[in-house]
Amino acid sequence: MRCLLLALPFALLPLAVAQANERSHAHAEHDSLDAHQHGTAQLNVVLDGTTLELQLQSPAMNLVGFEHAPNSVADRAKLAAARGELERPQALFGLDAGDCTVNTQELQNPLLAGAAHNEHDHDEQHAVDEQSEHGDIHAHYQLDCKKPDELKQLDLSELFKRFPATEKIQVQLIGPSGQQGVELTPAQASLNF
Template sequence: MRRLLLALPFALLPPAVAQANEHQHAHADEHAEHGSLDAHEHGAARLNVVLDGQALELQLESPAMNLAGFEHAANSAADKAKVAAVRNQLQDPQALFGLSAGDCTLSEAELESALFADDEHAHDGQHADEDESEHSEIHAHYQLDCKKPSELKQLNLGELFKRFPATEKIQVQLIGPNGQQGVELTPANASLNF
């Protein structure tokens, strides 16, 4: 399923998104090397969702600025506390994505970012390009097992927008029981039916 999820953005990329280049950084090529589809755009994030039988997989990619309020290495106590708070909030996908139905339990969660590597004292140079360019991203990947997947009727990102107000829009690519969808969600329009 992970291969399916990683291929999802290419299969569903709407032409409007492919043409939209509202805000590009000079380091877009560097991000392309790391698997990012679009240029690093503050305020914008991407979410890929696959519901296949009882398995629900979500992959969120966002500039760290949207979630932490900064992209540089967390040096101060306040920055380190903010990174820890962001990490803690990202460990609750049911709340962030409005998954109260379907009797879903989290089976796996992976959070990746240069900010988290610094937080864990595990900085080994892997993310040096992100630190130098100060264009850090946060990637969250979740796998959930849903005992009643037919009860999952929608994603609601209202809580994610509330907790991370610098996130202005999320490009969602979804494969579910009703086929494929690609839509842009905002705080004013934060839900998408499966």
């Protein structure tokens, strides 16, 4: 299953190339060189049998409002709140159907690692500073769905609501109906499987 998720970007490469060509005329050099774009996130979704995998990649700015090491109580509170939201994928992705339970979940970013610990040592803080410039937060979830045929839709309304700095999400999905690539926004936040 993980191989299938990793192959998803290559399967949808023709779509990405077409979109890149369209955007290059409208946005010139800046967008084509900058893969890390505030306000934009990427989501890969694979539904294979009873296994649902989701992989979210977003600039930390979209989720916590900054990308530097936390330097205040308010920063640490924002990190803890974001971590708490990201640890509840069923709510974030509108997965109230299909009887899905989380098998594994991984959150990767030095900022989030710091939010999980109460003690901050100077060397750890320095390591976070070095690693987190323009840092992305990566979240990977694997869910077991006892009734996958009841999964009809992916609804990112809650994700947009809880992380309002996220303006659009590039979604690549492989499901029972084939593969799709779409851009979701707060105004158009759902996608059928």
